Amino acid sequence: MADKIKDAKIIFVVGGPGSGKGTQCEKIVAKYGYTHLSSGDLLRIEVASGSDRGKQLQAIMQKGELVPLDTVLDMIKDAMIAKADVSKGFLIDGYPREVKQGEEFEKKIGKPCLLLYVDAKAETMVKRLMKRGETSGRSDDNEETIKKRLDLYYKATEPVISFYEGRGIVRKVDSELPVDEVFSQVSTAIDALK
Numbered sequence: 001m002a003d004k005i006k007d008a009k010i011i012f013v014v015g016g017p018g019s020g021k022g023t024q025c026e027k028i029v030a031k032y033g034y035t036h037l038s039s040g041d042l043l044r045i046e047v048a049s050g051s052d053r054g055k056q057l058q059a060i061m062q063k064g065e066l067v068p069l070d071t072v073l074d075m076i077k078d079a080m081i082a083k084a085d086v087s088k089g090f091l092i093d094g095y096p097r098e099v100k101q102g103e104e105f106e107k108k109i110g111k112p113c114l115l116l117y118v119d120a121k122a123e124t125m126v127k128r129l130m131k132r133g134e135t136s137g138r139s140d141d142n143e144e145t146i147k148k149r150l151d152l153y154y155k156a157t158e159p160v161i162s163f164y165e166g167r168g169i170v171r172k173v174d175s176e177l178p179v180d181e182v183f184s185q186v187s188t189a190i191d192a193l194k
């Protein structure tokens with residue numbers, strides 16, 4: 001089963017909370033037809049199911065912490081397998097959030113050909129998340145949790161970017177710009193893939 005996805009095009013989409021990962025992924029789906037898998041969305045589906053596991057996940061996410069690696073990796077892998085026959089490529093949004101997650105992904109699934117680094121200032125991310133929180137219904141879009149998510153991003157996730165820079169696959173886009181201008185930078189990075 002996993003064989004089928006080994007040769008698939010895999011793009012990691014990494015950036016701070018509220019940087020605009022989901023926004024850009026939607027546009028990539030529309031233009032390139034890739035399959036968008038957001039680890040956060042997969043987790044929120046489990047939470048919404050009301051299962052015991054969902055309740056445990058909800059408690060972790062509400063605190064702005066990372067859920068256990070195996071849980072999120074299994075969810076992504078299952079979702080990839082389900083789409084393996086029809087997918088032109090996978091956008092893995094919100095994963096890896098720490099270097100270990102990247103290493104485990106490569107062991108169990110495959111190697112990314114590109115890491116899209118969606119970059120915005122902390123101040124911008126906070127402002128966007130507070131605004132998103134007015135309508136998102138997300139229990140982690142509040143001031144206290146946002147601060148924890150940002151701290152964790154700088155501590156655990158930024159090292160992921162340096163790790164893949166060493167491999168030469170990081171393309172940074174300036175997400176301070178308007179959505180369409182960010183997307184034009186995103187398109188340049190994707191068009192450069194073979």
Ligand SMILES: Nc1ncnc2c1ncn2[C@@H]1O[C@H](COP(=O)(O)OP(=O)(O)O)[C@@H](O)[C@H]1O
Pocket residue numbers: 015016017018019020021022023024128129131132175176177178179182
């Ligand atoms: N380039 C941008 N300029 C202005 N607002 C943006 C931009 N990108 C995203 N946003 C807004 O910021 C918020 C967070 O974006 P989202 O894509 O959900 O980020 P993430 O998935 O990285 O948390 C959303 O409300 C979105 O509409």
Ligand SMILES: Nc1ncnc2c1ncn2[C@H]1C[C@H](O)[C@@H](COP(=O)(O)OP(=O)(O)O)O1
Pocket residue numbers: 016017018021022038039040041043061064065066067068069072093094095096097101140149
């Ligand atoms: N790869 C991952 N590993 C561990 N926890 C994760 C995870 N992806 C998401 N989560 C959990 C912790 C995050 O604070 C929460 C929301 O994630 P998200 O939807 O990707 O947020 P955002 O798009 O605002 O950056 O879900």
Ligand SMILES: [Mg+2]
Pocket residue numbers: 021022038040094
């Ligand atoms: Mg998102």
